[in-house]
Amino acid sequence: MNKKALIVYFTRTGNTAVVAETLQQVLGTDRADLLAIRRQPAGPTDYQAEVDQNVQDQTAGHLPGYTLDLTSLADYDDIFLGFPTWNMALPQVLLSFLTDYPLGQRTCHPFNTNGGYGLGRSLEQIRQYCPQANIRACFTRAGGHEKQGQRVGIQPADRPQLAQELADWVASSEQEYRHEH
């Protein structure tokens, strides 16, 4: 990575934020900016209401509003895109972001947390919304189980291991890149 990278993520209960913040430490704050996508207006606080709202948005193809402190992607070639799995897909607000900030031919490094059911069709959606992007292997790990009352699954004690896993992921992507060029 020659230019600074951008880490941009959405989180509801903080798990994806922990991964994003740890990733910034791994990459170095001088090499990566960190920005959160915040829903505007904010989503429901009740879990089931949030699930229902997201299903409605998915069905209607509604793109929720959000705030993000970013004018353009021009300064970045590498975008680390963080999201939780929502209804076995991307949270709809990620589609809002990808619509407003087309990645073009940039390199996209997706990362994810989920409640134990994996990524669903999130990566297919990223490919669909970013047809020209170079999409690297996704980093994914278990986050919270809000449905069962556990909002945050990644504890402070888990951070050193998380940092190691993220460092390995970044290194393997860089190695892959060198093979290709």
Ligand SMILES: Cc1cc2nc3c(=O)[nH]c(=O)nc-3n(C[C@H](O)[C@H](O)[C@H](O)COP(=O)(O)O)c2cc1C
């Ligand atoms: C609206 C909603 C839908 C969810 N759908 C799924 C799902 O389909 N599969 C899954 O494994 N986890 C699902 N989860 C759990 C989240 O992916 C998991 O708790 C994640 O770590 C939350 O990340 P965050 O703390 O960054 O918001 C859902 C959570 C919410 C709020």
